[in-house]
Amino acid sequence: MSSDIDFQHVANLASELNELAKDSQGFSDGFRTTQMREKARQILSATRDPEAQAEEYSIWMGEMAAVRLFHEIYAFQKIPKEGSITYKELAEKVGAETRLIERVGNMLVSVGILSLEGDDQVSHTPRSRVYLDMHPTGLMACAFYDVMNVGSSRWPDYFGKYGLKEAGESFTTSPFSFAYGQPDKNVWAIMSENKRRMEEFSIGMNLSEKFLPCLGMYDFSGIAEYAKNGPDKDRKLFVDVGCAKGHSSIDILTENPEIPAERCVLQDRPDVIEHVKEMDNPVLRPAEKQVIDFFKGQPVKGALVYYIRRCLHDWSDDFSVTILLHLREACAADSRVLICEQLLASPPVPSQTALDLCMMDIGGCERNESMFREVANRAGLEVVGIHRDKQTPVAVIECVRSDSDCR
Numbered sequence: 001m002s003s004d005i006d007f008q009h010v011a012n013l014a015s016e017l018n019e020l021a022k023d024s025q026g027f028s029d030g031f032r033t034t035q036m037r038e039k040a041r042q043i044l045s046a047t048r049d050p051e052a053q054a055e056e057y058s059i060w061m062g063e064m065a066a067v068r069l070f071h072e073i074y075a076f077q078k079i080p081k082e083g084s085i086t087y088k089e090l091a092e093k094v095g096a097e098t099r100l101i102e103r104v105g106n107m108l109v110s111v112g113i114l115s116l117e118g119d120d121q122v123s124h125t126p127r128s129r130v131y132l133d134m135h136p137t138g139l140m141a142c143a144f145y146d147v148m149n150v151g152s153s154r155w156p157d158y159f160g161k162y163g164l165k166e167a168g169e170s171f172t173t174s175p176f177s178f179a180y181g182q183p184d185k186n187v188w189a190i191m192s193e194n195k196r197r198m199e200e201f202s203i204g205m206n207l208s209e210k211f212l213p214c215l216g217m218y219d220f221s222g223i224a225e226y227a228k229n230g231p232d233k234d235r236k237l238f239v240d241v242g243c244a245k246g247h248s249s250i251d252i253l254t255e256n257p258e259i260p261a262e263r264c265v266l267q268d269r270p271d272v273i274e275h276v277k278e279m280d281n282p283v284l285r286p287a288e289k290q291v292i293d294f295f296k297g298q299p300v301k302g303a304l305v306y307y308i309r310r311c312l313h314d315w316s317d318d319f320s321v322t323i324l325l326h327l328r329e330a331c332a333a334d335s336r337v338l339i340c341e342q343l344l345a346s347p348p349v350p351s352q353t354a355l356d357l358c359m360m361d362i363g364g365c366e367r368n369e370s371m372f373r374e375v376a377n378r379a380g381l382e383v384v385g386i387h388r389d390k391q392t393p394v395a396v397i398e399c400v401r402s403d404s405d406c407r
């Protein structure tokens with residue numbers, strides 16, 4: 001099989017990796033390491049023996065299942081931070097059979113997540129330490145397992161039952177809810193039933209924030225300008241729809257202190273808004289906090305900007321159109337709807353395609369530029385600007401009412 005390898009292609013990839021590494025010296029941002037890892041993955045892929053693929057997959061599956069179980073039963077926590085522990089002692093600490101812990105532990109040793117000392121003692125490595133002390137990296141890996149691995153492991157049965165079409169048609173049924181045996185509930189209702197899983201999921205997902213900027217793409221100073229010189233002093237200026245903890249609003253208001261927070265509104269579901277109020281962040285204190293259901297309507301009419309970040313990718317096109325339709329109905333002629341999301345790249349890259357399939361497991365969807373244009377158009381909005389981040393696939397998609405003259 002090695003004769004099928006395109007050595008020139010491999011050499012080109014290797015020199016691209018070399019260039020990336022040279023350019024990255026002195027920088028420590030996640031984006032550069034992600035780029036280097038992606039290049040290294042392309043080299044691995046170009047030199048991969050197709051005959052070994054099934055074996056490689058089986059190793060990945062074994063590794064992920066072993067990690068997930070050790071995390072669930074707190075086995076990583078019970079391994080001393082310094083020094084080692086026998087499988088027998090570890091099994092006693094987590095209340096399990098020694099043979100079970102040994103077999104699962106051996107999987108982790110074989111891929112370098114744990115280190116074997118002597119015949120039957122294990123100790124931590126840097127790769128196992130990310131599963132300690134609620135480290136967000138480990139929690140994110142477990143969250144992906146719970147959503148994607150569990151959901152997609154049932155794809156053949158799910159698509160066999162519901163037909164070969166994109167998931168996301170129904171408000172509840174998705175590969176995730178099907179796999180968890182509760183097709184009448186949506187992902188959030190199911191996740192909320194397990195307090196630990198939900199809490200860990202939120203911490204893990206917060207990590208993705210680090211890689212997804214909300215600043216540096218769109219110039220929000222126009223809002224401050226309107227606050228100063230605009231004719232209507234009562235008009236709401238900025239509505240953060242599906243705000244979660246309000247972190248985007250905090251960043252935007254901190255960078256643009258001339259935008260008066262009292263003319264901003266944060267909107268989300270009841271428990272989320274309760275949490276925002278409890279957090280009582282000083283930047284957001286003067287802002288209005290409002291419970292909404294973005295499928296039912298937009299109570300703030302004629303705001304200057306409606307900002308909706310990382311919400312549409314949770315939903316199929318039809319549901320996203322409904323959300324945007326309510327924003328469009330609330331818009332004045334000069335209102336802007338700003339959609340902040342990742343744009344799918346062409347040709348596709350695995351980190352994005354994997355995320356897209358993960359979103360399909362819960363009924364959502366990642367989109368490229370033309371998919372956003374289509375969803376916006378269906379909702380009576382027109383895209384008037386795509387403001388891309390220079391380092392990540394994130395963009396702000398600026399829309400106005402299709403019948404507006406204010407381009």
Ligand SMILES: C[S@@+](CC[C@H](N)C(=O)[O-])C[C@H]1O[C@@H](n2cnc3c(N)ncnc32)[C@H](O)[C@@H]1O
Pocket residue numbers: 241242243244245248267268269272292293294295308309310311314
């Ligand atoms: C992935 S989070 C994005 C949060 C935030 N905008 C960000 O950029 O991180 C999606 C948000 O949509 C909210 N959401 C979900 N369904 C909603 C609904 N029907 N009405 C209003 N908000 C909703 C969730 O509570 C959550 O805060």
